[in-house]
Amino acid sequence: MDLKSKINLEKLPRHIAVIMDGNGRWAKQHGKPRVFGHRNGVRAVRETTEAAAELGVEYLTLYAFSTENWNRPKLEVGALMKLLVETLHKEINTLNKNDIRLQAIGDISQLPDSTRKALLDGIHNTRNNTRMTLVLALNYSAKWEILEAVKNLATQVSQQKLDPADINETLFSASLSTHDIPDPELLIRTSGEHRLSNFLLWQVAYAELHFSPVFWPDYNKEHLYQAIIDYQNRERRFGKISEQLVP
Numbered sequence: 001m002d003l004k005s006k007i008n009l010e011k012l013p014r015h016i017a018v019i020m021d022g023n024g025r026w027a028k029q030h031g032k033p034r035v036f037g038h039r040n041g042v043r044a045v046r047e048t049t050e051a052a053a054e055l056g057v058e059y060l061t062l063y064a065f066s067t068e069n070w071n072r073p074k075l076e077v078g079a080l081m082k083l084l085v086e087t088l089h090k091e092i093n094t095l096n097k098n099d100i101r102l103q104a105i106g107d108i109s110q111l112p113d114s115t116r117k118a119l120l121d122g123i124h125n126t127r128n129n130t131r132m133t134l135v136l137a138l139n140y141s142a143k144w145e146i147l148e149a150v151k152n153l154a155t156q157v158s159q160q161k162l163d164p165a166d167i168n169e170t171l172f173s174a175s176l177s178t179h180d181i182p183d184p185e186l187l188i189r190t191s192g193e194h195r196l197s198n199f200l201l202w203q204v205a206y207a208e209l210h211f212s213p214v215f216w217p218d219y220n221k222e223h224l225y226q227a228i229i230d231y232q233n234r235e236r237r238f239g240k241i242s243e244q245l246v247p
């Protein structure tokens with residue numbers, strides 16, 4: 001039986017988040033510069049997006065550039081930003097054909113003008129699509145996002161628009177950049193690393209974590225299917241015991 005048909009479509013995660021990792025090491029294995037890995041990573045982005053949409057996943061979030069990634073060599077950062085522009089321009093038609101809406105989380109005000117413009121155009125041009133939402137995390141870090149939410153709530157308290165006693169999980173979630181996106185049930189990280197790297201720290205509180213040894217440029221549909229099957233074979237207890245769970 002092929003992997004895809006082993007997936008229970010009734011129990012799909014609504015939201016899958018992915019830490020795409022290993023582009024640099026993949027390039028090194030091939031004796032090429034790091035940027036070659038990022039270029040080949042775009043194929044994996046396309047394939048994963050297509051597979052998730054075909055299955056009926058509602059949200060797919062990809063960690064494309066973290067706040068910490070600015071510390072990489074200037075040449076690599078420049079090449080990544082250029083690649084994003086190129087990819088966004090090239091793929092917008094495909095997103096529209098497949099009824100996929102593009103969104104972004106992160107401090108996009110700090111992106112180079114051309115990258116921000118390509119992103120905002122992409123978001124605008126796909127805004128009416130409803131089959132799946134593809135969220136790009138760009139210049140994103142969870143600690144930045146949480147601090148922004150805290151500042152926002154503190155301002156409302158100081159202006160006496162909010163009673164601190166009313167701050168609860170729902171209100172806090174609504175203050176994050178993911179306010180209109182459900183929390184991911186499944187978080188995948190590729191390349192054999194076992195870290196969260198400042199990604200969606202609040203939102204993954206109850207997510208199942210899946211670590212794949214595959215470098216991102218080699219990641220394909222079958223790998224995603226396997227991650228979903230593993231997720232479906234786990235028992236999600238949310239602090240309860242097995243006997244309390246409704247089958």
Ligand code: FPP
Pocket residue numbers: 020021022023024025026038039041042045062063064065066069083084087088136191216
């Ligand atoms: C991690 O590999 C990858 C990134 C930081 C960038 C991911 C970007 C792309 C796949 C290209 C464009 C993306 C989109 C969404 C259009 P790494 O460089 O950290 O690899 P290493 O750990 O082996 O060095």
